Amino acid sequence: MMAPARQRADPSDSSHATNRFGQKESLLAPAVAAGCETFCDFVFKADLMTHQQIRVRFAPSPTGFLHVGSARAALFNYLFARHTGGVYLLRIEDTDLERSTPEATRQILDSLAWLGLEPDEPPVYQAQRADLHRAFLERLLASGHAYRCHCPKERLEQLRAEARAAGTIFAYRREMLEPGEAERYAAQGLPSVIRFRSPVGETVGFDDMVYGRIEVETDTIGDFVIARGDGSPLYNFTNVADDIDMGITHICRGEDHVPNTPKQVLIYRALGAEPPQFAHLPLILGPDKQKLSKRHGATGVNEFRDKGILPQALVNFLALLGWSPGEAEFDEVMTVEELAAKFSLDQVKRSPAVFDHEKLLWMNGAHIRRMPRPALEEMVIGRLTARFGFPERPAACSRNAALAPEAWVRGIIGLVVERSRTLCEFEDNLAYFFEPPSEYDAKAMKKFVSTPEQAETLRATGRLIGDAWERVPPPGPDGGPDAWAAAVEQAVREPTEAAGRKFGQVAQPVRLALTGRTASPPLFHVIWFLGREETLRRIEACAAAAGTSP
RNA sequence: GCCCGGUUCGUCUAGCGGUUUAGGACAUCGCCCUCUCACGGCGAAGAUCACGGGUUCGAAUCCCGUACCGGGUACCA
Numbered sequence: 001m002m003a004p005a006r007q008r009a010d011p012s013d014s015s016h017a018t019n020r021f022g023q024k025e026s027l028l029a030p031a032v033a034a035g036c037e038t039f040c041d042f043v044f045k046a047d048l049m050t051h052q053q054i055r056v057r058f059a060p061s062p063t064g065f066l067h068v069g070s071a072r073a074a075l076f077n078y079l080f081a082r083h084t085g086g087v088y089l090l091r092i093e094d095t096d097l098e099r100s101t102p103e104a105t106r107q108i109l110d111s112l113a114w115l116g117l118e119p120d121e122p123p124v125y126q127a128q129r130a131d132l133h134r135a136f137l138e139r140l141l142a143s144g145h146a147y148r149c150h151c152p153k154e155r156l157e158q159l160r161a162e163a164r165a166a167g168t169i170f171a172y173r174r175e176m177l178e179p180g181e182a183e184r185y186a187a188q189g190l191p192s193v194i195r196f197r198s199p200v201g202e203t204v205g206f207d208d209m210v211y212g213r214i215e216v217e218t219d220t221i222g223d224f225v226i227a228r229g230d231g232s233p234l235y236n237f238t239n240v241a242d243d244i245d246m247g248i249t250h251i252c253r254g255e256d257h258v259p260n261t262p263k264q265v266l267i268y269r270a271l272g273a274e275p276p277q278f279a280h281l282p283l284i285l286g287p288d289k290q291k292l293s294k295r296h297g298a299t300g301v302n303e304f305r306d307k308g309i310l311p312q313a314l315v316n317f318l319a320l321l322g323w324s325p326g327e328a329e330f331d332e333v334m335t336v337e338e339l340a341a342k343f344s345l346d347q348v349k350r351s352p353a354v355f356d357h358e359k360l361l362w363m364n365g366a367h368i369r370r371m372p373r374p375a376l377e378e379m380v381i382g383r384l385t386a387r388f389g390f391p392e393r394p395a396a397c398s399r400n401a402a403l404a405p406e407a408w409v410r411g412i413i414g415l416v417v418e419r420s421r422t423l424c425e426f427e428d429n430l431a432y433f434f435e436p437p438s439e440y441d442a443k444a445m446k447k448f449v450s451t452p453e454q455a456e457t458l459r460a461t462g463r464l465i466g467d468a469w470e471r472v473p474p475p476g477p478d479g480g481p482d483a484w485a486a487a488v489e490q491a492v493r494e495p496t497e498a499a500g501r502k503f504g505q506v507a508q509p510v511r512l513a514l515t516g517r518t519a520s521p522p523l524f525h526v527i528w529f530l531g532r533e534e535t536l537r538r539i540e541a542c543a544a545a546a547g548t549s550p
Numbered sequence: 551g552c553c554c555g556g557u558u559c560g561u562c563u564a565g566c567g568g569u570u571u572a573g574g575a576c577a578u579c580g581c582c583c584u585c586u587c588a589c590g591g592c593g594a595a596g597a598u599c600a601c602g603g604g605u606u607c608g609a610a611u612c613c614c615g616u617a618c619c620g621g622g623u624a625c626c627a
Contacts, residue, residue: 059627060627061626061627063626063627093627095626095627096626096627098626099626099627100627153625156625163551163552164551164552165551166551167551167552168551168552169551169552169553169623170552170623171553171623191625193625194625211554211555211556214554214555215554216553216554217553220552220553220554220623221553224624225624225625226625227625228625229625230625232625234624234625234626234627235626235627236627238627239627254621255555255556255620255621256620256621256622256627257621257622257627258554258555258621258622259553259554259555259621259622259623260622260627262554280555282555282556282620283620283621285619285620287560287561289619289620290619290620291620291621317562320562320563320575321562322562322563323563324562324563324564325564326564326565327564327574328564328565328573328574329564329573329574329575330564330574330575331575332562332563332574332575332576349556349562349563350555350556350557351555351556351557351619351620352556352619352620352621353561353562353563354561354562355561355562356560356561356562356576356577358561358576358577359561359562359575359576359577360576361576362575362576362577363576365588365589369589416588417589418588418589418590419587419588419589420588429587489585492585493585502585503585504584504585504586505585506585507585507586508585508586510585511585511586511587517586517587518586518587519586519587519588520586520587521586521587521588522584522585522586522587523585523586524585
């Protein structure tokens with residue numbers, strides 16, 4: 001019985017399988033020799049006893065892209081493994097052929113890689129382990145822990161309705177049928193499912209590392225189905241079979257699995273295996289306190305990537321949803337390594353948490369500011385290239401030609417790092433460096449550039465800037481434009497204040513002319529990167545837009 | 551309906567029977583910095599710890615009940 005069970009374990013990926021199972025083989029030999037009774041026994045105990053190493057897994061079903069809730073489950077498993085020096089694995093639960101797609105599997109692998117949550121060993125595909133499942137199923141059948149049930153769906157419906165009417169839970173037991181009824185169905189050759197025979201009148205429970213002791217009456221569980229009519233095994237069963245086979249020691253998953261757990265504990269026992277430790281995670285809710293779903297906006301990890309969220313920020317944010325280091329005061333902005341160092345399952349909250357998009361944005365901004373500058377620049381340059389056609393655009397005549405494109409782009413990026421909370425905001429904040437403003441902020445235009453006098457003031461400021469440009473020496477080859485900007489600013493500030501006017505009164509119109517907006521990085525830095533010609537051109541264009549001519 | 555959970559500022563949370571006038575973070579508001587916007591700094595406001603009973607000298611912390619919220623109740627995972 002053991003042999004067939006092991007041969008099936010042949011992940012399509014034979015290169016890894018050889019290595020992995022070769023390793024396992026040597027590990028198990030002593031256990032077999034020691035006379036471990038069952039397959040699960042020796043796998044489980046051998047791994048556990050010889051290694052004492054924690055093995056966890058993330059087990060998504062590929063029915064769509066990776067949801068942030070699932071991503072968090074993966075993350076908690078990952079952090080737990082890293083913290084304890086354990087192993088973190090990935091198992092794709094694709095036994096539901098109806099809903100699983102290869103495309104979804106690709107998406108999930110992709111998102112996990114992006115998040116940096118790749119497993120320590122090659123992923124295990126549940127659909128490829130049919131032999132193992134069959135062998136385990138046979139064992140359960142042989143030992144009387146499971147039986148074939150030919151009861152037709154209509155009959156089940158009737159039973160369900162009766163239970164509902166009586167105000168009790170519907171938990172199927174073969175005794176519910178009339179004497180001889182089951183035999184009759186069998187004799188009729190009706191399709192049969194395999195049901196797990198759960199104990200009658202007992203209490204089954206487990207000590208959850210987050211929720212504490214959870215117990216339930218086996219009579220509220222009943223004899224549940226573990227394999228479909230076509231023989232394909234179901235979640236509660238495959239999950240246990242694979243976790244035993246993979247030597248999983250701790251199961252950390254969403255709270256929505258709590259009701260499944262007692263059933264699974266029963267299966268572990270029937271298979272002669274010690275159940276692993278369980279830890280359930282509180283769910284993530286939307287602002288309306290309902291389970292987070294598409295109608296709350298972005299829920300897929302891929303969507304966050306598209307929105308310019310950094311993986312380390314999403315990881316950091318997710319880690320703090322339902323968990324905290326338990327210190328009264330601490331820096332919430334952390335790297336994965338820092339999170340792993342502090343992580344502990346017993347600091348996980350029991351109540352669900354609302355996903356606060358605003359805080360994610362703040363955290364993303366914090367990570368942007370902490371990123372090594374060159375790496376940040378590469379990411380942003382990639383986006384600027386895609387959106388604006390850098391480095392071909394802007395042409396040399398539309399920017400400060402004294403700077404090489406590379407130096408120029410890094411310069412403007414530096415101007416907006418502390419003003420951008422997402423990668424997308426970099427693009428928006430930098431748009432006017434690539435193309436002149438297509439429109440001006442209407443309110444500001446009315447306030448600063450609507451009368452002939454104002455237009456003339458703007459032109460006069462332009463002349464001051466143009467003159468100063470001739471006189472002020474440009475920054476040295478490796479110096480930033482700070483000194484240059486300060487000097488040109490002085491050239492504009494002095495005459496302005498001498499005339500008894502506020503500097504801001506002349507700065508804002510120029511800002512409007514150059515950027516079309518009322519907010520931007522320091523004005524003279526913007527001017528420097530725009531270049532003399534482009535600056536003066538935009539100032540004139542704006543003055544002209546006020547309806548006056550020079 | 552039934553089963554299983556949960557409930558501390560708007561949100562994320564600290565708290566594990568006395569050290570609590572319940573601490574921090576995001577968001578909000580104010581001040582400083584300042585050419586604007588950010589960043590940064592400082593400060594304010596914001597929670598009768600869901601409600602009602604107990605236990606105790608003492609409860610946000612322990613027990614019970616109620617309300618509300620969530621999860622589950624499949625030949626899905």
